[in-house]
Amino acid sequence: MTVRDFIGIGLGPFNLGLAALTAPLDLDGLFLERKPDVDWHPGMLIEGTTMQVPFMADLVTLADPTSTYSFLNYLKDTGRIYPFYIRESFFQLRAEFQDYLRWAARRMANLEFEREVTAVAWEDGAYAVTSEGPGGTRTDRAKRLVLGTGTPPWVPPACRELESETVCHASSYLENRDKLKGCRSITVVGSGQSAAEIYRDLLGGIEEGGYELNWVTRSPRFFPLEYTKLTLEMTSPEYVDYFHALPAAKRDELNQAHKGLYKGINAELINDIFDVLYEKQFTMGSVPTRLFTNCTVEKAAGCGSVRLGVRQHEQDRSFELVTEGLVLATGYSYRVPAFLDQVRDRLRFDATGRLEPRRDYSVDKAGEGEVFVQNAELATHGFTAPDLGMAAHRNSWIIRSMTGREVYPIEQRIGFQEFGAPTP
Secondary structure: OOOOEEEEEEEOOOHHHHHHHHHOOOOEEEEOOOOOOOOHHHHHOOOEEEEEOOOOOEEEEEEOOOOOHHHHHHHHHHHOHHHEEEEEEEEEEHHOOOOOHHHHOOOOOOOOOOOOEEEEEEEOEEEEEEEEEOOEEEEEEEEEEEEEOOEOOOOHHHHHHOOOEEEEEHHHHHHHHHHHHOOOEEEEEOOOOOHHHHHHHHHHHHHHHOOEEEEEEOOOOOOOOOOHHHHOOOOHHHHHHHHHHHHHHHHHHHHHHHHHHHEEEEEHHHHHHHHHHHHHHHHOOOOOEEEEEEEEEEEOOOOOOOEEHHHHHHOOEEEEEEEEEEEEEOEOOOOOOHHHHHHHHEEEEEEOOOEEOHHHHHHEOOOOOOOOOOOOOOHHHHHHOOHHHHHHHHHHHHHHHHOOOOOOOOOOOOOOOOOOOOOO
């Protein structure tokens, strides 16, 4: 009976990065993914959109700049390194990033797609991972697990019972875009980058489409993503150390305050939206669009047309908004996968029922480095959890825990500022 060193469940950028960094090591790892290929936010690969982090935040570079799985090597291999150089932008196209991920995946032999994990059990001192896929049911065993199943779309409670072909989450926007554009009215609900990109995309076709376009956001204004250099120092090892050591209540409070650090909108996009509105106002006379801030959707009902009950916070007044198309750019929220039900007693949970990772991203009760998480540690490690730029750092920690040695140098301090009071 083969017992591997580890099994990675899920193949988004974080576990794919782990696969790339462990590829040259003496580790027997297997990665299982339920989809037929790497599929990174396919509903948001809108033409012309770019990443919000520089290309160095790829699968490997910040841990191992010499790796053959780097984005620059992808460009060289595909004959596009000089055009990228001449373009003079650190921010690659989003569709290009997706292609890069698939390019890297094709070069690894221990990735298995169309294998959906259905159960995990603890048997004879190892984790038994049962999956369904081509060839039927199979069970693989490993000493450790790395959970990289991603964060499912979050839908506001008021909208969970809606049944309409023209209501969708932002995660499936592109596949529903044509249906939406056939509506007489479309409403985008959300505060962040995805909401802004979808609104901008629909705004561009508002004349030809002949629809009314609304944007509803809970935020008091259209917040720009904070992207100054001293703020970026918060995506650092020492800030994660500082944040992780704080009491849970303080960490929750900070996570609410930090939304502008990772959920804001690119300032360039905000300005572009205004410029398009200005141009269309000149050419159309009146633009059939409305932007509502300080507003929360509290009720939603209807089939063909959806009636939204909206409350304006500062005035404490409610109003109704009727729309045929509805896009919920309302983000994502981590849920503990059901396949872990049989091993929940082996995992650490906090008082609210959330997984409680240690500083090294392990969540097994025994503290033996048996189970690790990728992007499930927002409550304990802060806003760096979903940040692509910190993925290589996290994977370096996980690899150190699995091997017992620091394979990739782990920076302890990179910032000029200090986040806590000086230690005597």
